Amino acid sequence: MATLYTESLSNLVSAMESGNWVRAKHIRRAIDNAGLAKNVLELDGEYKKRYNAFKKAVEKTDKNEKKIEFGGDTFKRETAEKIINTVEGQGEAESRLTYRQLSESSNALMGKLFADLKGIVEAGHKDLSILKGQISLLLKEMDIKDPRRPALRALLLVVQELDAVTKPSQIQNAKGKADLDMLLTLTGDILNSSYDVSSDAKIAVEAFKGIKGEVSFELENRTLNQLKGRLAARLGGILKGVITGNPKSFDKVFKKFDVTRLKGSPHVEDIIGKQIRDTLDPAIKTKPRKKVVKPKSASGQTRAVKTRKKRAKSSRLAAIVVTPRKKEKAKSSAVSLTNLLGIINGRLPDKVAKNMGAPGLENRSGRFAGSVRAVDVNITPQGFPSVGFTYRKDPYQVFETTSGTRFSSAERDPRTLIGRSIREIALESGITKLFTRRV
Numbered sequence: 001m002a003t004l005y006t007e008s009l010s011n012l013v014s015a016m017e018s019g020n021w022v023r024a025k026h027i028r029r030a031i032d033n034a035g036l037a038k039n040v041l042e043l044d045g046e047y048k049k050r051y052n053a054f055k056k057a058v059e060k061t062d063k064n065e066k067k068i069e070f071g072g073d074t075f076k077r078e079t080a081e082k083i084i085n086t087v088e089g090q091g092e093a094e095s096r097l098t099y100r101q102l103s104e105s106s107n108a109l110m111g112k113l114f115a116d117l118k119g120i121v122e123a124g125h126k127d128l129s130i131l132k133g134q135i136s137l138l139l140k141e142m143d144i145k146d147p148r149r150p151a152l153r154a155l156l157l158v159v160q161e162l163d164a165v166t167k168p169s170q171i172q173n174a175k176g177k178a179d180l181d182m183l184l185t186l187t188g189d190i191l192n193s194s195y196d197v198s199s200d201a202k203i204a205v206e207a208f209k210g211i212k213g214e215v216s217f218e219l220e221n222r223t224l225n226q227l228k229g230r231l232a233a234r235l236g237g238i239l240k241g242v243i244t245g246n247p248k249s250f251d252k253v254f255k256k257f258d259v260t261r262l263k264g265s266p267h268v269e270d271i272i273g274k275q276i277r278d279t280l281d282p283a284i285k286t287k288p289r290k291k292v293v294k295p296k297s298a299s300g301q302t303r304a305v306k307t308r309k310k311r312a313k314s315s316r317l318a319a320i321v322v323t324p325r326k327k328e329k330a331k332s333s334a335v336s337l338t339n340l341l342g343i344i345n346g347r348l349p350d351k352v353a354k355n356m357g358a359p360g361l362e363n364r365s366g367r368f369a370g371s372v373r374a375v376d377v378n379i380t381p382q383g384f385p386s387v388g389f390t391y392r393k394d395p396y397q398v399f400e401t402t403s404g405t406r407f408s409s410a411e412r413d414p415r416t417l418i419g420r421s422i423r424e425i426a427l428e429s430g431i432t433k434l435f436t437r438r439v
Contacts, residue, residue: 005029007026009033009137013138014141016134017138023236027134028099029100032099034210036208036209037093037210039096039097040215043087047219057070058080070113099215103124121219121221123218124217129159129232131236132160135152135155135201136201148242150262157190158191159235161187162228165183165186166224172227178234183231184253190390193262193375193376195341196345198264198345199347263342340431348425353369355424375389376439384434385431386437387435388438388439389418389439399412399413423436
């Protein structure tokens with residue numbers, strides 16, 4: 001008889017979809033049991049030095065030897081090779097360490113190789129936690145009309161921000177406690193925006209299912225790891241209420257935010273496909289709206305911009321053009337601004353990764369590219385779209401030319417890379433001119 005520890009990942013997700021609660025530890029075990037996620041452990045400093053010494057010892061040992069001696073401990077060759085593959089990011093999932101093998105103190109990594117450090121550091125997810133995977137998997141499988149989706153989208157953004165925390169001071173209050181309000185402040189106005197979480201969820205699902213990408217781990221400061229763990233437990237409790245139909249905790253915590261505007265469909269490809277269809281076959285496109293709705297202003301009021309129709313020169317497509325206030329006129333586009341965020345975020349991580357390379361930022365772990373997202377679209381006085389974007393500022397913001405640090409560089413400025421990537425995506429969708437800004 002199957003237990004929650006032996007159930008398949010798909011069965012656990014189906015159980016949650018039906019309103020049953022499944023704890024993160026069971027999701028984690030199911031991911032490990034599936035053996036599809038490619039885990040990678042990022043090391044630096046003293047940890048990397050010790051690993052390098054360990055790797056040399058393994059390489060010097062005869063390949064016919066089944067056991068390897070290092071630092072007074074004995075390692076099975078299979079385990080030693082898995083450690084190397086995980087740190088180097090090489091090989092398939094089955095040839096790397098599982099989450100359990102990475103984190104438990106009784107296993108070879110923390111129990112032997114870094115045994116003297118396990119009271120100082122703990123292995124933790126770098127950018128992609130189990131909780132984020134749990135929410136993403138549920139969003140992918142859940143019916144698009146399910147009333148729980150808005151709450152899940154909001155929780156996904158907050159969990160994503162928690163994964164990005166690198167300092168205890170970001171989430172620890174004056175009493176030394178993990179503070180959820182501080183985390184919500186870090187998440188910021190994106191919770192009130194029309195941001196589309198589809199691409200974020202898609203990246204998580206593909207990584208945990210081994211379709212594309214890797215799941216990164218690092219040896220975190222123990223205090224930080226535990227603070228993040230307490231907040232993850234709190235968010236897990238809120239998630240439980242949402243899934244089981246008792247959203248009181250969610251409503252209390254998120255009462256200051258209008259999360260109903262957040263977007264996210266199960267399949268990003270459907271959004272992109274619809275845009276392509278509308279462009280190629282304008283006859284089946286719905287009648288254009290006479291107003292383009294802008295995101296909420298600082299006052300909280302939604303503003304509308306008047307538009308006028310303009311006949312396309314060589315097709316039947318009636319394009320919507322924002323009325324310009326100055327001489328330069330915005331060109332028509334087959335893509336509505338309300339769908340622009342979804343299109344950009346569906347392609348942005350891959351586009352940024354493709355555009356990375358010397359002498360600019362180089363793509364090594366996928367960490368930077370995966371953190372980039374567009375968060376809003378405004379209209380300039382000339383009628384052109386202005387896309388606001390964000391990225392993981394720690395540690396990459398030091399490369400901005402205005403950072404005032406010794407690392408600032410015109411060639412490595414993240415804003416240049418992201419702006420170029422957004423414009424390329426927009427151009428592919430028929431938008432020939434837009435502006436970008438880091439928010």
